[in-house]
Amino acid sequence: MTATLSGHCHCGAVQFTLPAEAAGVLACHCEDCQRMHGNFNAFLAAPIDQITLEGAEALIWYASSDAARRAFCGTCGARVLKEVTAAGRWLMSAGLIDQPTAKQIIKNLWEHSKPDWYDLPAVR
Ligand SMILES: [Zn+2]
Ligand SMILES: [Zn+2]
Numbered sequence: 001m002t003a004t005l006s007g008h009c010h011c012g013a014v015q016f017t018l019p020a021e022a023a024g025v026l027a028c029h030c031e032d033c034q035r036m037h038g039n040f041n042a043f044l045a046a047p048i049d050q051i052t053l054e055g056a057e058a059l060i061w062y063a064s065s066d067a068a069r070r071a072f073c074g075t076c077g078a079r080v081l082k083e084v085t086a087a088g089r090w091l092m093s094a095g096l097i098d099q100p101t102a103k104q105i106i107k108n109l110w111e112h113s114k115p116d117w118y119d120l121p122a123v124r
Helices: 031-037
Strands: 004-008 015-019 025-028 041-047 052-054 059-063 068-073 079-084 089-093 105-109
Touching: 015 041, 015 089, 031 041, 041 079
Parallel strands: 025 105
Antiparallel strands: 004 015, 015 052, 025 041, 041 089, 059 068, 068 079, 079 089
16 A cells, blocks of 8 residues: 555646545535535545645635635636645545545535435445
């Protein structure tokens, strides 16, 4: 297993790495995530100072609440990350991370605001 996981947006303008020991995939079913990702948001979280980011100038930031802001690629529109301001963490969208990740969904968040058209993903 490598020490880092790597990822990139669809067009490749934004590239990142995060520590492979980052906890497993979290799935957030809150309304903010639904509206911005088009469905639930699956992500891996890590402290900002443990994440390398190339192409940051391609990111467009959006304050999604008083406590968080999110960044998407200005060229391809890929949702790259959510910053939880007080926690100093970035939540990196799982779908952008190169395979294989050797990760599983370990927790669902905001289960009660999930829409009616899917069942919660299995947690392992
Ligand atoms: Zn892109
Ligand atoms: Zn959410």
